Amino acid sequence: MKRIYSYFLVFFMISILTILFFYVQNINTEKVEIVKSEYALQIKQKDSFWIYEIYTNDNLFIRQEYIPAVKGKQVFKTEEDAKKIGKLVVSKLSQNLFPVISQKDLNSHNIYFEKI
Template sequence: MRKITIIVATILILGLFLYGVTHLSFDEKVQEPILRKEVIKVHNGYGYQIFSGEKLLVQQEFIPAVRGNQPFQSAKDAEKVAKLVIDKIRNRTSPKISIDELKEMEIVILGQ
């Protein structure tokens, strides 16, 4: 009877060890949240939202770096800037947008 108990205990310990080795990894990468963008219609134009999963991170109703409250003139412009912001967040750089970046992306800015 003692011999059977030792065999069962050994099998149980070996099984737990194998489970741990196959299911747990110390080298797993930490998964980053999935970032997504949505273009939104605002008064007189467009803006964008950036989500991490279901959590709203950014609600941008106006063109960043531009004086006043000027919305994007097209959904395409809003989408281009939102994509750049997501790229900056993923690269762990400041998500600030500059006037030069807006000009480089050919974002329509009224009065300029």
Template sequence: MKNIYKYIAVFSAISIITILFLYFQSVNNAVDNVKETNTAYSLKLIEKENSWIYEVYNQEQLYIRQEYIPAVKGKQVFKTKEDAEKVGQVVINKLSNKTLPVITVAELTTNNISFQ
């Protein structure tokens, strides 16, 4: 009976070590990808009348130009430079992580972006 417990303990330990190894391998690969693509994108902020626009460039080429706050109804503009910059940085982070640069209302709220 004691042998069964020993086998279960050894099997559990090997399983946990294998899972941890695979997890850390995937985390390291994700970090390496961010480092490679992080420098490809840049952000430019433009003041237009009483609003702000952000532009995302991919290696000096215009990739995204956003004049209005995404994910909200109507054509609401960025009232401050900081709001445009925060959303632009979220977009760049998503592009760097190779995900769609879609902004949600929850992300706007999390970043304290003012909208109606």
């Protein structure tokens, strides 16, 4: 009987340590996301679709009305889709990368577009 309690105690301690580890990791990740960027993202509705605009020093830097990397003039159908790609572009710009979006990026962010 004492052996069962010992196993239970060990399992409980390992569980608590695992939860604490992931909690601390999550706090550190959130702090990284809070870092100020010189770029500001705005999502706007235009007619029946969504666009994103990226500003730097209160000046319009990028205005994206169509989904990048796809053929034709396909639009963002939801605000969430425009926000996902806008955030990706801001992230690339903040890392001093060229803000190129590929179809692989669109697929990994679950952005709907017609494959022509």
